[in-house]
Amino acid sequence: xxxxxxxxxxxxxxxxxxxxxxxxxxxxxxxxxxxxxxxxxxxxxxxxxxxxxxxxxxxxxxxxxxxxxxxxxxxxxxxxxxxxxxxxxxxxxxxxxxxxxxxxxxxxxxxxxxxxxxxxxxxxxxxxxxxxxxxxxxxxxxxxxxxxxxxxxxxxxxxxxxxxxxxxxxxxxxxxxxxxxxxxxxxxxxxxxxxxxxxxxxxxxxxxxxxxxxxxxxxxxxxxxxxxxxxxxxxxxxxxxxxxxxxxxxxxxxxxxxxxxxxxxxxxxxxxxxxxxxxxxxxxxxxxxxxxxxxxxxxxxxxxxxxxxxxxxxxxxxxxxxxxxxxxxxxxxxxxxxxxxxxxxxxxxxxxxxxxxxxxxxxxxxxxxxxxxxxxxxxxxxxxxxxxxxxxxxxxxxxxxxxxxxxxxxxxxxxxxxxxxxxxxxxxxxxxxxxxxxxxxxxxxxxxxxxxxxxxxx
Amino acid sequence: xxxxxxxxxxxxxxxxxxxxxxxxxxxxxxxxxxxxxxxxxxxxxxxxxxxxxxxxxxxxxxxxxxxxxxxxxxxxxxxxxxxxxxxxxxxxxxxxxxxxxxxxxxxxxxxxxxxxxxxxxxxxxxxxxxxxxxxxxxxxxxxxxxxxxxxxxxxxxxxxxxxxxxxxxxxxxxxxxxxxxxxxxxxxxxxxxxxxxxxxxxxxxxxxxxxxxxxxxxxxxxxxxxxxxxxxxxxxxxxxxxxxxxxxxxxxxxxxxxxxxxxxxxxxxxxxxxxxxxxxxxxxxxxxxxxxxxxxxxxxxxxxxxxxxxxxxxxxxxxxxxxxxxxxxxxxxxxxxxxxxxxxxxxxxxxxxxxxxxxxxxxxxxxxxxxxxxxxxxxxxxxxxxxxxxxxxxxxxxxxxxxxxxxxxxxxxxxxxxxxxxxxxxxxxxxxxxxxxxxxxxxxxxxxxxxxxxxxxx
Numbered sequence: 001x002x003x004x005x006x007x008x009x010x011x012x013x014x015x016x017x018x019x020x021x022x023x024x025x026x027x028x029x030x031x032x033x034x035x036x037x038x039x040x041x042x043x044x045x046x047x048x049x050x051x052x053x054x055x056x057x058x059x060x061x062x063x064x065x066x067x068x069x070x071x072x073x074x075x076x077x078x079x080x081x082x083x084x085x086x087x088x089x090x091x092x093x094x095x096x097x098x099x100x101x102x103x104x105x106x107x108x109x110x111x112x113x114x115x116x117x118x119x120x121x122x123x124x125x126x127x128x129x130x131x132x133x134x135x136x137x138x139x140x141x142x143x144x145x146x147x148x149x150x151x152x153x154x155x156x157x158x159x160x161x162x163x164x165x166x167x168x169x170x171x172x173x174x175x176x177x178x179x180x181x182x183x184x185x186x187x188x189x190x191x192x193x194x195x196x197x198x199x200x201x202x203x204x205x206x207x208x209x210x211x212x213x214x215x216x217x218x219x220x221x222x223x224x225x226x227x228x229x230x231x232x233x234x235x236x237x238x239x240x241x242x243x244x245x246x247x248x249x250x251x252x253x254x255x256x257x258x259x260x261x262x263x264x265x266x267x268x269x270x271x272x273x274x275x276x277x278x279x280x281x282x283x284x285x286x287x288x289x290x291x292x293x294x295x296x297x298x299x300x301x302x303x304x305x306x307x308x309x310x311x312x313x314x315x316x317x318x319x320x321x322x323x324x325x326x327x328x329x330x331x332x333x334x335x336x337x338x339x340x341x342x343x344x345x346x347x348x349x350x351x352x353x354x355x356x357x358x359x360x361x362x363x364x365x366x367x368x369x370x371x372x373x374x375x376x377x378x379x380x381x382x383x384x385x386x387x388x389x390x391x392x393x394x395x396x397x398x399x400x401x402x403x404x405x406x407x408x409x410x411x412x413x414x415x416x417x418x419x420x421x422x423x424x425x426x427x428x429x430x431x432x433x434x435x436x437x438x439x440x441x442x443x444x445x446x447x448x449x450x451x452x453x454x455x456x457x458x
Numbered sequence: 459x460x461x462x463x464x465x466x467x468x469x470x471x472x473x474x475x476x477x478x479x480x481x482x483x484x485x486x487x488x489x490x491x492x493x494x495x496x497x498x499x500x501x502x503x504x505x506x507x508x509x510x511x512x513x514x515x516x517x518x519x520x521x522x523x524x525x526x527x528x529x530x531x532x533x534x535x536x537x538x539x540x541x542x543x544x545x546x547x548x549x550x551x552x553x554x555x556x557x558x559x560x561x562x563x564x565x566x567x568x569x570x571x572x573x574x575x576x577x578x579x580x581x582x583x584x585x586x587x588x589x590x591x592x593x594x595x596x597x598x599x600x601x602x603x604x605x606x607x608x609x610x611x612x613x614x615x616x617x618x619x620x621x622x623x624x625x626x627x628x629x630x631x632x633x634x635x636x637x638x639x640x641x642x643x644x645x646x647x648x649x650x651x652x653x654x655x656x657x658x659x660x661x662x663x664x665x666x667x668x669x670x671x672x673x674x675x676x677x678x679x680x681x682x683x684x685x686x687x688x689x690x691x692x693x694x695x696x697x698x699x700x701x702x703x704x705x706x707x708x709x710x711x712x713x714x715x716x717x718x719x720x721x722x723x724x725x726x727x728x729x730x731x732x733x734x735x736x737x738x739x740x741x742x743x744x745x746x747x748x749x750x751x752x753x754x755x756x757x758x759x760x761x762x763x764x765x766x767x768x769x770x771x772x773x774x775x776x777x778x779x780x781x782x783x784x785x786x787x788x789x790x791x792x793x794x795x796x797x798x799x800x801x802x803x804x805x806x807x808x809x810x811x812x813x814x815x816x817x818x819x820x821x822x823x824x825x826x827x828x829x830x831x832x833x834x835x836x837x838x839x840x841x842x843x844x845x846x847x848x849x850x851x852x853x854x855x856x857x858x859x860x861x862x863x864x865x866x867x868x869x870x871x872x873x874x875x876x877x878x879x880x881x882x883x884x885x886x887x888x889x890x891x892x893x894x895x896x897x898x899x900x901x902x903x904x905x906x907x908x909x910x911x912x913x914x915x916x
Contacts, residue, residue, distance in 0.1 A: 108699050108808040109837075131703070162646060166625065180893045184866075186804040188620060188836045188874035190609040190659055191882065192890055192915060193897045197655035201648055205708065218705040241566050245589070247742040284705040284851040285749040288741075295742065347646040350566040378646045379567075408642075415647035424649065432650055435638045438904070440652045445903045446896070447753040457650060 004071050004089050004454070007047045011068060015048060015092065023098075029278035034085075034093050038140065040341045040393065041422050046073065046093035052117070053098060053448040055171055055179045055210045062208070064176030064234030065092060073173075073202040073453050076146030077119060079138070081342055082421030084150055084203050088455040094208065096145050101128055103211065105150040111168065111185060113213045114324065116145025132216040135160035139325055147211045151201035153417035155324070158377030159243075159251040159282070160217060162417065164200045170266075171211035172199050175447040185213055198442070202421050206446045215408050220251070220282030222289045228274040228300040229307040229353050231258075231276035234353040236275045239303040240376050241349060243279070246299060248292055252280040257356070260327060260373045267330045269321040271355040272307050276454030277376065278324060279450045285343040324373075329370060331384055341396045346416030358406045359383055366399050368392075380416035405430065420457045428458065459702035462912070463548050464531050465505045469526060473506060473550065476518045481509040488873065492533050492551050496598065499853065499880050500542030502567070504531065504861050506643040510575070511556060512639045513629055513668045520666070523550060523909050531613055531634075532662040534604025535577060537596070540879030542608055542661050546751050552666065554603050560584055561669065568898065569626065569643060571671045574603025590674040593618035596875065597783055603667045609659035611875035615784070616702075616835030617740070618675060621877065622658045624771045629669035630657050633905040635765075638798055639783045643671055656900070662905045662911040663879050676738030678709070680747045683775040686758040687732035687765040691715075692811040694733045697761040698834050699807060701737070704757060706750055710738040711835030715814070725781040725788045730765050736782060738775075748895060772824030782831075789829060796844040799854045799864040803865035804838040804874030805834035816864045817841055826850075878915045886916065 007015075016024040019432055024030075026048040036043035052058045052074075065072050071091030079083065087093050103113040107130045114123060117140040124133045134144075138152040146152070148170065153162035160166065169183035182196040183189060199207050225358035230236040256264065256276040260408075264271055279296065283289040293310045300308050311317055323330075331340060347355050356372060363370035363385070374381030383403065385396045404414050404427050414420070414427040428436050440458055443450075465473075466567050474482040483489075484506045494501035502617045507520030510516045517709055523530050550913050554575035556744065561571040564590045572581060574687050577599040582591045591600075596610040606628065611620035618624065627641035640654040641647060657665050663771070688694040691713075698711055714722065714734040720731055737754065742745040751768045769775055781788075791800060805813050814830060817839070821828035831838030840863065863873050870883040872878070886894050901908075 029774045037884060048784045049787070069608070094608075105805065106808065109806040111806065112704065141755055151652075153646055153648070157646060162648070164652070165619075176895075178892055178896075180896060181891060182893055184871045184889070185806040185869040186837055186865075186871040186874060187803040187806075188615060188833070188838045188879050189871050190620070190873045190875050192659075192878060192894070193900060194622070194655045194659050195662070195893055195896060195900075197652045201650075201652050206651070218703055220705055244568065245676050247678055247740075275661040282705075282751065283746075284745070287749055288743070288746040291745055346571065346646040348564065348567040348643040348645075351494055351562065381915060394549045407644075411643040413642045413644040413647050413649045417648050419648050422651060426613055428650055431642070433639060435640055435653055436638055436650070437631075438636075438638060441903050442651060442900065445899050447728075 002418045004069060004091060009072065012048060014064060015061065018064055019050045019057060025049045032104050034095060035077050037083060037085055038236035038337060039083060041086055044088050045085050046087035047090045048221060049093045049095060050092055051097050051098045055173055058208055058210060059179055060178040062173055062175055066175050067451055068451055069450060071454050072451050074208050076143035078187045079140035079142045080150065081418045082423040084419050084421035084456060091398065096143060105130060111213055111214055113211060114144050115259060116143060116209055118144050120144055120147060129214065131219050133219055134166060135164055144212055148200050148206050148209050148212055150419040155252045155375060157253055157375060158253050159249055162256040164197060166215045167200060167212055168215060169213040170199065171198055172207040172209055174207045175452050180207045192372055201458050205443060205457050222283045223317065224289050224293055224310055224312040225277040225282050225320050226296055226310040227271060228277045229272045230305055232274045233356045235304045236277055237349060239277060239300045239353045241302060242299040246295055248295060250377060250389045251282040254278040254324065255374050255376035257372040259371045263322040263327055263330050263371060267326055268295055268319055269323045274306055319324045321331050324351040327373065335386040338388045341385040341387060343383045343400045344368055344415050345404055345412060346378060347407050347410045347412030349379045350403055351377050351410040353378060353405055355381060355410055362399050362402050366395055368395060391398050392407050422456060462527060462549060465528065470506060472522060474888050476573060477508045477515060481511055483507045491551060492536060495538040495541060495543055497539035497541060497796060499544055500764045502544050502546050504545035505548045507551045507553060510552055510554050511727045513631055516666055517637055520633055521632055524633050524907055526905050528708060528909060529912050530909050532666050534601035534724045537598035537600045538608065538879060540881040542877050544916060551641065560789050563588060567643065567675045569671055570674055571669060573669055574601060574667050576602050576631055578602055578605060581815050584675065589708040591663050591677055592624060592672050593675055595626055602670055605606055605655045606658050606670055608877040612743050613710045613712055613833055615833060616711050622655060624673045625658060625670055626673055627671040628654055628667050630665040630667055632665045633910050638764055651766055656761045660916050662903060678742050680741045682747050682768055682770040682773065683778050684737040684754055684768040685739050686730060686735045686763045687730040688763055691733045691814045693762045694735055695807060695810045697758045700757040700761060701754055703751055706753060708737055708835060709740040710885045711833050712727060712736040712782065713834035715830040717829045719866045721788050721829060722781040725784055726765050726777055728782045732764055753784045770868045785831060793844040796846045799843040799845060801858045802873050802876040802894055803862055804836060805869060806872030809868040810834060810837050813839060813865055813868055820857050826853060868911035876887050880914060
């Protein structure tokens with residue numbers, strides 16, 4: 001591990017000069033604002049904040065930081081959950097929040113080129129006039145740069161893929177200041193090593209993504225939401241497999257456990273208190289939608305569904321998904337004196353019932369509460385574990401670790417979409433074995449001084 | 459560049475011992491059989507052929523080859539087009555053709571784990587009983603390992619993605635013999651660097667893929683083929699944009715120029731001699747198919763289509779696609795005393811008419827013939843250029859180079875699906891700039907002695 005020392009006055013002055021005075025601050029308030037993410041990891045202060053403006057400026061800052069061994073942690077809007085952007089070693093907090101330019105909309109190509117700091121909901125609002133949207137949606141209004149760095153996903157991944165599946169090209173600045181153009185605007189690419197995908201998901205440890213060209217899809221003409229309730233989790237997952245096996249291209253396939261149905265009902269829905277699937281279908285024609293709903297209904301019934309309800313009504317659909325999106329806030333309100341630990345693992349769909357059963361048993365054995373919901377179509381589950389004290393946090397961490405290890409054992413992964421950050425590093429050796437050594441070799445090759453987001457991922 | 463010397467008797471004996479006598483041959487006939495691919499690059503002989511059997515055996519062979527600086531070129535079935543698997547430096551030809559085991563079908567997860575030597579058509583035949591298939595289809599019966607190493611794609615990529623989009627995990631042997639397990643069976647993965655995608659498309663220059671877990675999709679219940687003819691290429695591409703913009707999830711969207719419609723008609727079709735789109739739609743319901751066809755017909759008409767014809771008749775659809783798949787053989791028959799140079803570039807769809815016009819002008823100016831067809835939905839074009847003499851080949855190479863450079867200039871890539879191999883190396887600096895230096899750093903990190911597939915990609 002590289003040794004980092006506190007920045008001295010000369011270094012701070014030089015960084016201010018390189019970044020531009022209007023893009024630099026060492027004020028406590030600015031550092032404090034960017035010291036913690038949306039998860040449970042303790043806040044840590046950078047020594048200065050630099051607002052990135054373009055690749056050239058970031059290149060200058062990085063080249064100097066690299067020469068001086070100053071840590072650089074990139075920051076979007078702080079919606080991460082695993083401490084991915086917490087500046088654990090001080091140094092520079094490089095925030096992308098002023099790089100919000102939509103560089104070019106390539107409407108006929110279903111593409112857009114953006115700066116890394118554009119929040120994805122703002123991007124989609126701007127794209128609405130073209131009838132196009134960028135489908136990955138992690139819930140929070142994360143920046144495109146943060147979503148790519150973390151390979152964010154969300155509820156629509158089952159149809160549209162994760163962030164990694166929706167990017168064609170990126171501009172990246174390396175630790176030594178070199179500026180790379182990766183990929184191209186061709187949707188088919190078989191030309192040289194796929195460096196683009198090496199940087200996507202690397203959480204700012206290999207380079208800083210400054211611009212990206214994203215794939216877009218047409219806004220669907222017709223949508224329907226469906227709710228199906230089952231006596232047990234296994235039946236619900238059988239229905240997931242049946243729906244996918246029928247060739248229906250479902251746009252969302254969410255699982256809620258009983259505790260989550262109760263929480264959502266407090267937010268205005270009326271969902272029966274059973275293991276539940278929330279589904280959404282997008283179609284180009286109304287008739288297709290009706291056919292698809294009839295098929296899903298029949299498949300759910302065959303798997304033993306207790307209740308099934310479909311709605312193409314926009315208001316009702318909106319209520320349902322808003323409740324789903326705000327489930328976390330509802331949970332927070334229900335636990336006023338507690339904090340919420342949110343975990344994320346993913347397994348092959350066939351192992352989903354086994355994972356849920358293991359998680360429920362582990363949570364119950366620890367004597368704590370746990371709320372499960374997840375992207376069942378992807379085998380991805382989130383468990384929310386409230387805690388009130390440092391001792392409570394330790395118990396929750398133990399439960400988290402047991403579930404993560406079980407997910408890996410079941411052929412899955414320590415994280416489907418939250419990334420490794422600080423919180424999942426402990427499981428990398430179990431999941432990746434010898435490949436972790438190769439990841440370290442790549443890190444050493446691209447960032448030999450270890451200035452980029454130290455203490456993360458590896 | 460590493461210096462390689464001819465293998466001596468002791469080295470050959472040791473390789474035979476490490477590989478197993480039944481998996482080793484230095485016979486000329488075996489080497490000759492694996493000295494050229496399906497393209498125009500001149501054949502070159504390896505010094506011995508080793509049949510890979512499993513990761514452990516390949517690991518032993520590679521560790522020795524690495525210590526002795528012996529080149530190793532991996533081989534599937536030789537259907538490449540850019541010399542990707544031609545053993546330019548002699549050494550070991552490592553063929554995967556005996557590693558054809560389907561290790562496990564995970565039907566409920568829509569996944570299969572296979573050895574690298576399974577040809578994809580054989581795999582799909584074996585998967586038919588599960589109602590599932592692996593969608594990438596480059597035409598030839600390439601092996602899964604070759605398809606992954608090359609990121610092969612084909613006509614269904616517009617809906618289902620290329621090989622890289624349909625792989626979840628792989629076992630890879632590094633140059634020094636280390637065996638890696640990359641990715642997992644979880645469809646969502648956000649855990650550490652995406653090494654899997656670094657090896658996919660690296661054409662055997664970074665490691666040898668020995669096993670892979672692939673994503674499968676349900677065999678579609680209903681299919682229709684459509685043919686639309688247009689007065690010019692621009693109208694045809696407007697129709698491509700319109701069809702995709704309508705949110706129709708077309709499974710194939712192929713472009714044929716006039717010369718190719720004539721060639722296909724010799725193979726049994728009856729396509730009007732105009733710039734043509736061949737399309738295929740897959741649907742879960744017959745009614746959906748009818749709606750989709752009506753929409754495509756209306757969109758094509760709005761773009762000025764001269765003719766439009768749809769058929770859900772299986773025999774007619776089969777004739778059409780067989781003619782498309784055999785267009786190359788038809789071309790070969792029509793040019794009995796010539797060889798065919800096949801090129802591959804891809805651009806953003808909006809630049810497709812410009813690329814086609816440039817290519818046609820370049821071909822005409824050179825006084826040669828050229829047949830264009832391509833995966834228009836992906837902006838990917840193949841141009842077939844017959845030649846008869848070494849001088850003719852030089853003219854064709856000049857035309858190829860001009861079109862490749864134009865494709866890159868238009869925001870595209872030197873190769874959408876054939877890979878770099880030998881043939882596209884000259885264009886890597888124009889396409890990738892500084893990123894090419896980083897590719898070389900990665901190569902140096904993972905294969906410091908340069909034993910894996912020398913002279914390729916970089």
